[in-house]
Amino acid sequence: MARTPGDDAPSQALDPGDIERIRQVLIRAVQRHCPPALAAQREDLVQMALVRLVERVRREGTRVQGTSYLWRVAYTVVIDEIRRHRRQQRQSERTTDGEGGTPGPEARSEILDCLARLQERRRTAVTLFLQGFRTVEVATALGWTEKQAENLVYRGLSDLRGCLDGEDG
Amino acid sequence: MTQPPDDLERRFRAALGDTGGSGCPPADTYWAAAAGELPLERLQALVDHGARCAHCAEAWRILAEVRREAAAPEAAVGAPRPLATRPALRKRTALLPVGLSALAALAFWLVLRPGPPPPPGVERGNGADAVRAESSVSQPAREIVLRWSEVPDATSYNVTVLTPDLVVLHRAIGVTARELRLPEALGQHAGTRVLWNVDAVLRDGRTVASPTFELQLR
Numbered sequence: 109m110a111r112t113p114g115d116d117a118p119s120q121a122l123d124p125g126d127i128e129r130i131r132q133v134l135i136r137a138v139q140r141h142c143p144p145a146l147a148a149q150r151e152d153l154v155q156m157a158l159v160r161l162v163e164r165v166r167r168e169g170t171r172v173q174g175t176s177y178l179w180r181v182a183y184t185v186v187i188d189e190i191r192r193h194r195r196q197q198r199q200s201e202r203t204t205d206g207e208g209g210t211p212g213p214e215a216r217s218e219i220l221d222c223l224a225r226l227q228e229r230r231r232t233a234v235t236l237f238l239q240g241f242r243t244v245e246v247a248t249a250l251g252w253t254e255k256q257a258e259n260l261v262y263r264g265l266s267d268l269r270g271c272l273d274g275e276d277g
Numbered sequence: 278m279t280q281p282p283d284d285l286e287r288r289f290r291a292a293l294g295d296t297g298g299s300g301c302p303p304a305d306t307y308w309a310a311a312a313g314e315l316p317l318e319r320l321q322a323l324v325d326h327g328a329r330c331a332h333c334a335e336a337w338r339i340l341a342e343v344r345r346e347a348a349a350p351e352a353a354v355g356a357p358r359p360l361a362t363r364p365a366l367r368k369r370t371a372l373l374p375v376g377l378s379a380l381a382a383l384a385f386w387l388v389l390r391p392g393p394p395p396p397p398g399v400e401r402g403n404g405a406d407a408v409r410a411e412s413s414v415s416q417p418a419r420e421i422v423l424r425w426s427e428v429p430d431a432t433s434y435n436v437t438v439l440t441p442d443l444v445v446l447h448r449a450i451g452v453t454a455r456e457l458r459l460p461e462a463l464g465q466h467a468g469t470r471v472l473w474n475v476d477a478v479l480r481d482g483r484t485v486a487s488p489t490f491e492l493q494l495r
Contacts, residue, residue: 133347134343140338218292219285232321232325239324
């Protein structure tokens, strides 16, 4: 809802500055973390996600709940958009190839085997770390202190390397 | 301790399989997990799924980046993670005296150096009174002219025109006048309503942002 000149009613509009910033962050994130074929369509993906974000904000009044909630919704809609895009791709591949396109069995991997052998808490911490989380973010997710998270990541990485080097996991 | 975490990350990512998206939890669950809103057991199950599924691993990585940006807008997102240097921990104790000397030198320099100029700021929202729309709120689509009030000390203005869905239709940077005539073609494709705002760029680099104005096209 935009403010027209002379209208003093409190505005609950999305700030175009916020939207532009979210757009830039999402485009960068998709470019950095998605495979090249998908990343090439980052502008379209993010644009679709932002349209859905705006629709959702209008419907739910999300903006009233603050900017951090806006980021949460933005993240959610862009992941949904990526998934929708992949489903469509899969669908069209099936149609083109006349095959099921069912993904094959997961490849066995030394690093995943070693990861699976880690003590549970260390495994969770290390996996998050390998997914790109910093130790302070691991701590937030797990409800631990940063020191605890740092120790668990450090020890977990050490165990993982030991396992990969052929020591007992 | 021969492999840096970057190498482990690379190997980890390369090992993840394509589960075809089956069993992937809703995206909001990831956000809830990162925010510490999930019980540990559920979080562990989620993390374990992400350790088998390339698509969810991708969602985790995007999550980490987006949350970082959301939490600390001014922070350098690409900054290296502290733990990436962790394998050097044992060596670090041997380097402690050198580090302390460097720290002392840095502190000395910090005390003596001239203060940095304050970064240019954006006074978003504060421009509600400072920048007013002076053009008509309803204009012919083929002949749109946006006008706004003068902002003292402004050297130029940046104008953004958007659709109601916040798609940017037109952006003019460094406008020195207090009016902007929009291209004729824009009005033909813009529908019946557009939004616009103005950022006044002050002499010292700060920016005063206007509210978003609405314009009916006819």
